[in-house]
Amino acid sequence: MKRLLAVVALCLCCGLAAAQVRGLPDFSELAERQGPAVVNIGTSQLARSQALPLPFDENDPAFELFKRFFPRQPGAGGTPREFESKSLGSGFIISADGYILTNAHVVDGADEVSVRLTDKREFKARLVGADKRTDVALLKIDAAGLPVVKLGDPTRLKVGEWVVAIGSPFGFDNSVTAGIVSAKGRALPQENYVPFIQTDVAINPGNSGGPLFNLNGEVVGINSQIYSRSGGYMGVSFAIPIDVAMEIQQQLRSTGKVSRGRLGVVIQEVSKELAESLGLARPMGAVVNAIEPDGPAQKAGIAAGDVILRFDGKTVNSSAELPRLVAATRPGTRALVQVWRQGKLREIAVTVGQMVDERAEPARPERKGRAQPQAANRLGLVVAELAPEKRRELGVDGGLLVEEVRSAGARAELRPGDVLLALISRGSATELKSVEQFSRLLGQFDRNANITLLIRRGDLQTFVTIRGSNANH
Helix, strand or coil, X not given: CHHHHHHHHHHHHHHHHHHHHHCCCCCHHHHHHHHHHEEEEEEEEEEECCCECCCCCCCCCHHHHHHHHCCCCCCECCCCCEEEEEEEEEEEECCCCCEEEECHHHHCCCCEEEEECCCCXXXXXXXXXXXXXXXXXXXXXXXXXXXXXXXXCHHHCCCCCEEEEEECHHHCCCEEEEEEEEEEEEEECCEEEEEEEEECCCCCCCCCCCEEEECCCEEEEEEEEECCCCCCCCCCEEEEEHHHHHHHHHHHHHHCCCCCEECCEEEEECCHHHHHHHCCCCCCCEEEEEECCCCHHHHHCCCCCCEEEEXXXXXXXXXXXXXXXXXXXXXXXXXXXXXXXXXXXXXXXXXXXXXXXXXCCCCCCCCCCECCCCCCCCCCEEEEEECHHHHHHXXXXXXXXXXXXXXXXXXXXXXXXXXXXXXXXXXXXXXXCCHHHHHHHHCCCCCCCCEEEEEEECCEXXXXXXXXXXXCC
């Protein structure tokens, strides 16, 4: 009996120990060790108030009565006045001599930037440089012997792993929040150069620019954005991987600006239907919609319709990966590009160009100079042949203008004003030159088949796949 009780007691102890191991981690030591290297960043900007009209002229006798009952507010009447706009953010020290990383949007437009440490010392900061494309900024304060963070490897992060943020949400210095890695390599709209780390760590206004730590106390990211419908935390936060940020800061420290590689192509994602049309075994890579005239890609021989599968020895699994790979390549580098063209693999050597900051807005589709509309085809599209002057303007030999979209399936992807350039089938493209030819080509497809078209929309080209189940009307 005594032996049995001893075994039960031992099992209970082991169970309690296992429960403690499986419990929530203790972040107190991490916060104590790393907190001093996290700083509060304050910015100020002088702005001019808009002058508001007064109901009376200042020389009017009624003006004195008006002033008594309605005291003048800043910016009301007279000349515009200057006032100081202030904002708060976070940052962290990466070198003992005063270099600090934060977000570019934290210091954007600031006339003065101040940095406050946890020991209450405050310094004026100099902006070394900022890169809006990655939202990374580098600051410098005149100090020495500062506490610094330890940098980690974000590529070793695992989804589900615990992470910790330290920052100043709403101005509350050195606030600690924790959560897990929700996803890696997230691509966000208009953010093509950062493979974001998604977390469910509570991030709020003021946390921007602060560090994201792993449980080893190493910085793995810079907290940058939240997804929110209310302006506050809703459980989805995004951080810039620290390796991306350190590469940017190195260029900012050396030259004050960031140089990026450029191919000169417009790309889109390869869908399952598009992969089938192009003869690919599975959806992967980035399909080239259009080529910049006289750009690096055109000079190398890359063509519209090519699917880029590898760039400089690295696999392109999705279209979102290609801009990052190219941008990270030093301009002037000779890189090998593997493409899929008409059912075959090809390797093309390209000299990477340099990206410029200016981004042209695509022109709106021109709606004049159209030929007589035709009857709707089996896709529910009313198309017409382009007039000669329109073909010259677009630089195409053929093409069909979409006059009207009647089918619910096609309406989801096509719109009036689009120009149909080619029909893609079994990895090859057939240029569209007449309404009759287009109808004849469509007749060769089963009504349940997916149909892929190369279209021109404004200055951009893209592939559109109309699913077979939606093609009938």
